[in-house]
Amino acid sequence: MNQQVAMEAPRSIRLNPSDNVAIVVNSGGLPAGTQMGDITLIDHVPQAHKVTLADIPEGGAITRYGEVIGYAIKALPRGSWVNELLLELPTPPELASLPLATKVPADLPALEGYTFEGYRNADGTVGTRNVLGISTSVHCVAGVVDHAVRIIKERLLPKYPNVDDVVGLNHLYGCGVAINAPEAVVPIRTLQNLARNPNFGGEILVVGLGCEKLRPETLMPELPSDLAMRNVLSLQDEGFTGFQAMIDGILAMAEERLEQLNRRTRETVPASELVVGLQCGGSDAFSGVTANPALGYAADLIVRAGGTVMFSEVTEVRDAVHLLTPRCADEETGRAMLREMKWYDDYLAQGRTDRSANPSPGNKKGGLSNIVEKALGSIAKSGSSKISQVLAPGERVTKKGLIFAATPASDFVCGTQQLASGMTLQVFTTGRGTPYGLAAAPVIKVATRTDLAKRWHDLMDFDAGPVATGEATIEEVGQQLFELILDVASGRKKPWSDVWGIHNALAVFNPAPVT
């Protein structure tokens, strides 16, 4: 195996002509002594890790993506391995002085003729799945809801063939929480908007307990209280004589909604009805080279087709925010971006921590030295469009185009928050690999490297590795990914997480105390 690696031609990628480091592509890394063009490697450089292309003095800037990702803590001669211990973190962009809407990208040419088969809803949104979502106002009911969902799947679902699935929207919020704390607005808004995700077709059923702090009707602020209560089943209602009666009650209300949902059928809609969420997790140095730029290209295609694309993950965007505020459509949007960054700075400071808690050990092993390098790779997902709206965590999207939906970077929290914002399909890029999936919306998992795509052949849905080997361009891979998005949105293709039924829990972002 080692011999085979040694015989492979040494390959590396420099992203920007001004970079003084490149990324080693060869799967076993490159041993010391390797001749890489006119550079002789001084150290063994693992795959996806950085090698210096010039002599860098102590304190000298290390440049990737054309941006400074850190300063050398000792002299690094040409051909050195640059790992996370050798870089000092640059100071983060000062929010107050950032330019807003100064480089708003011109609209790219409109893209006509792309469609998918979606479920059109009464409120104008379009879903990619036809799912009965059973909301909950408090975690206390989770066991009962899980039990009811099992029975609904067994007994009722087969009678309604147009309905794809039944999902219990269990979460840890609702009681034992500081519901009057200022930040409680975040989880409450998230739960309200989760219930309205387009994949649930406007059919709302809330199972509550009765004594919880989060009143079930709160989840439907758009309905008058009496109408809202028609969608609520409270386990403590005096009419329920025991557990079996509760289950029967849930089944009866579920069946009414299944009948409605069963009337929905897929119809051809323009690609402008897509609401795609973007995320990365378990990233490596290839994330910013292969998968994220290809996804950025696909994102541009969706925006050109008139659709909606959300990117998120505040802590991974923070160190590259100076590249985003100029792209905001107008100053107001730019200020909203700053507001979300500042909120998170304060939130981390209050917890006596900072952005250095990111990246993870796996990121570092994958060649990502620090949060600056990770951020630069992460925002490659956003493509090159202007940013048309900035959402606070859990707010529902109201514009088309490229949206920044502020969320934590935690995969499962980000997924939950994007669902609340109205995302109906997610694309998730990963370099290290994760079996991540969501029950409420399909997730396309994109591998940054061909080795991962091959090894996890029954978990990864798409391989962006050919970009690294030069077998395909970013544009070609991005176009393929765009077409896969349309196929999955149409139900023509099923991501692996749905084939196996492996899904993560909802993780509602609650920045307020539990009590």
Place this chain on the structure above:
Amino acid sequence: MNQQVAMEAPRSIRLNPSDNVAIVVNSGGLPAGTQMGDITLIDHVPQAHKVTLADIPEGGAITRYGEVIGYAIKALPRGSWVNELLLELPTPPELASLPLATKVPADLPALEGYTFEGYRNADGTVGTRNVLGISTSVHCVAGVVDHAVRIIKERLLPKYPNVDDVVGLNHLYGCGVAINAPEAVVPIRTLQNLARNPNFGGEILVVGLGCEKLRPETLMPELPSDLAMRNVLSLQDEGFTGFQAMIDGILAMAEERLEQLNRRTRETVPASELVVGLQCGGSDAFSGVTANPALGYAADLIVRAGGTVMFSEVTEVRDAVHLLTPRCADEETGRAMLREMKWYDDYLAQGRTDRSANPSPGNKKGGLSNIVEKALGSIAKSGSSKISQVLAPGERVTKKGLIFAATPASDFVCGTQQLASGMTLQVFTTGRGTPYGLAAAPVIKVATRTDLAKRWHDLMDFDAGPVATGEATIEEVGQQLFELILDVASGRKKPWSDVWGIHNALAVFNPAPVT
């Protein structure tokens, strides 16, 4: 129905001779005009709500449990209904000036001869169940673990008849969290100690991803790293070519542990091996009259038998802490109690909230006007023993007797934290009713009122209502509850939550930011 209620003799309970309010017992409440002894009711007083026994002037103290629970915001003549809008909250006990270990209760007479059938572990602990617990270092693996657990239950568990269950210990921690924040110690310690719960028999299996911030070996700090890694399966290990290989890997490691667990058999052990957690949720004004005092009596019996009893729920204890610090075994224990109260005061203040976020609307509907009244009823669970140890959230118990294990009051967070502290059976009192249950330990649910026990006949395990009607004394009901605890600990009786298999998720307390 109303007529029937009207014909019932009016019944009320005054707990302490110095109280100027009593609790109405009659299930429909009592209408205005009712003659209750020599008092004529001025208002309709709902069941479990307070009625004034004397004229209380504006600003006058309202006294229950012999303690001031609030001050009247207007004059309340004898026979008035006292609801939550009529009380002003007293200031909480000043921590700095509280007496420590000044009234340490003398040991009650030892209780000999009580035993249960438990599973003795190599480390000296005794379990009440024989469960394979599959720990996880990060939520990313949850879908895979859930899938594996389903297959293990189907294919493997039937071959190991002495093993009761297989439980995936999924949680939302592990990555996307500020792992270096000072408060990260709480969730990390909790996960470490969860894996060691006596019901898991010392068999540890950790499924990790590979790139997460919480290294899987961290969960076993007592083992050297190489030994610890023998208990770890990381999905990103290069040996796993895809999902099916991961599942096969988990099954193989699970089977080794099932073989070990299958060798465990129940043996007769003294009741001193009990580690019982106490909790209340969905409380009403009867909680502090029937269920909690009866549970307090049972707690005293366990302590007299040499066993361990934990009570918890900092925010519900805070307003009665001046009654607890004198009961601490020594000043050091008293200071630990103050430390936990202060930590929570600070935590709530940081989130710009305070104790008034508790009680819940259901509590108020159930007659609990404010947190002071709730706290006084809540600590009745602790009985009358001295407090021998105070644990920070997630710390493992190391002493016998009555323990204060600091946790949030949130039912599912408290349950998770008590499991980490080594609790092997929980007793949960409820007035409003909740279907709460835990997968890792049996939960005995105690109704505060007979109506609830009857209505929720297949969810409530025990009825403390006869205390209110005078059909049984606190001592009699407490003794019955103690005997039920021994039956359930022995596996002779199964609580309803285990009959139905309805269990809440683990909710690990994480006071640090997510990232």
